Amino acid sequence: MQKITIVKVGGKVVETPESLQELLHDFAALQGHKILVHGGGRSATKIAKQLGIETQMVDGRRITDLETLKVVTMVYAGLVNKNIVASLQAKGVNSVGLTGADLNLITAIKRPVKDIDYGYVGDVKSVQIKELTTLIQRDVVPVIAPLTHDGKGNMLNTNADTMASSLASALTQEFDVQLIYCFEKKGVLSNPDDDDTVITNLTYKLFKQYQESGTIAAGMIPKLDNGFNALTNGVKKVMITNTQGLKEGIDTGTILTNES
Numbered sequence: 001m002q003k004i005t006i007v008k009v010g011g012k013v014v015e016t017p018e019s020l021q022e023l024l025h026d027f028a029a030l031q032g033h034k035i036l037v038h039g040g041g042r043s044a045t046k047i048a049k050q051l052g053i054e055t056q057m058v059d060g061r062r063i064t065d066l067e068t069l070k071v072v073t074m075v076y077a078g079l080v081n082k083n084i085v086a087s088l089q090a091k092g093v094n095s096v097g098l099t100g101a102d103l104n105l106i107t108a109i110k111r112p113v114k115d116i117d118y119g120y121v122g123d124v125k126s127v128q129i130k131e132l133t134t135l136i137q138r139d140v141v142p143v144i145a146p147l148t149h150d151g152k153g154n155m156l157n158t159n160a161d162t163m164a165s166s167l168a169s170a171l172t173q174e175f176d177v178q179l180i181y182c183f184e185k186k187g188v189l190s191n192p193d194d195d196d197t198v199i200t201n202l203t204y205k206l207f208k209q210y211q212e213s214g215t216i217a218a219g220m221i222p223k224l225d226n227g228f229n230a231l232t233n234g235v236k237k238v239m240i241t242n243t244q245g246l247k248e249g250i251d252t253g254t255i256l257t258n259e260s
């Protein structure tokens, strides 16, 4: 089976031009088939503010009302995605920017309202990899924005970590998949205030213990849930790291493991 690397890059890296360029430089140097999934939550919040739209967050999660949906569609599928594609072209990487609506790649269901109404947020329903695989086999590098569609004509805002995990899981039908979550820290830390406390191998059991003690918190919880889901679904390797971890042949950061 051919190999593929899926890199997910988060909001803080995307938002700072220097760190984004460093990431794209390392991504461009990666050998073999690859996909970049990007976030951009912080950029969306900033542009919304400039447009006079206030961002509402509940427990760190965005409430996507109709006006916010317009903003995230413009920012994720437009500003962020196309700037990444242009930068990759400048580095000799022939890439194509896609959302989940393009090629009918990812359909989602609008999240049902329980205690909180998250608005136009999509929970992934299905991933169609046929057309994507054709592009990949032609050495095109897909750059994927965190948006899905509901099949009835509506775009939905979907968490970028979940998009990456769902894509990685679906692509195991055709490829040996490795998934790398790239963010601003060296990895998952056993002391969140000390960057030199990277947990090199993390089991699900240990993750839950750290979550219970509050050591692993906030955005790291859904990121790890998504990462372990991918591992369960047959993804060969899941790593959480910074841009350093992308450099060929270097295993830095945290590797998720099934062994206990």
Ligand SMILES: Nc1ncnc2c1ncn2[C@@H]1O[C@H](COP(=O)(O)OP(=O)(O)O)[C@@H](O)[C@H]1O
Binding pocket: 009, 010, 011, 012, 013, 039, 182, 183, 184, 185, 187, 188, 189, 190, 191, 192, 215, 216, 217, 218, 219, 220, 223
């Ligand atoms: N134990 C931990 N180790 C590393 N980061 C942690 C930990 N606990 C919480 N975090 C937080 O998780 C955040 C990453 O989640 P998130 O902001 O969703 O990532 P992304 O930048 O990919 O969107 C980090 O910025 C960090 O503040």
Ligand SMILES: CC(=O)N[C@@H](CCC(=O)OP(=O)(O)O)C(=O)O
Binding pocket: 009, 010, 011, 012, 038, 039, 040, 041, 042, 044, 061, 062, 072, 121, 122, 146, 157, 158, 159, 160, 161
């Ligand atoms: C539904 C949902 O959570 N959507 C996210 C999509 C962007 C994202 O995931 O960006 P980061 O990777 O930078 O956090 C949001 O709007 O914040």
